[in-house]
Amino acid sequence: MARPDLQLSHLQHEKIEGHDATSRICLALAHVPPGRVVTYGGLAELAGLPRAARLVGQTLRKLPKDTKLPWHRVVNAQGRISIPEPGYQRQKRRLEDEGITLVRGKVDLERFRWQP
């Protein structure tokens, strides 16, 4: 992995192709707008890596704590937060701060899923 955490300013107009898996995932993630969410599998597809949902999880897991990337906008296919405490609370808080509410522990994907 050449670049574990790319800076947003460097991502904006960069092409997806030609990067390693980690970079492509970060690039795709940087495009997910506030107030919307994507699933791990969905992000993998956006990154051009179909069926690499687990790789997305593995990649997000090691992002630096102070990353500017919207890691919190990624939930699992059931709309549930997929990380253990204390991360769970951190992510939930961040989502709610963007107006994304969790009903019975789940995000309503019908309403908040982002589709470019």
Add this chain to the structure above:
DNA sequence: ATATTGACGAGTG
């Protein structure tokens, strides 16, 4: 080079 490991997902009972 082989085996294990998941912030996963779809299918089944």
Add this chain to the structure above:
DNA sequence: GCACTCGCCAATA
């Protein structure tokens, strides 16, 4: 809804 299995795939060990 819950528990389990199986397939997936790159990173790690």
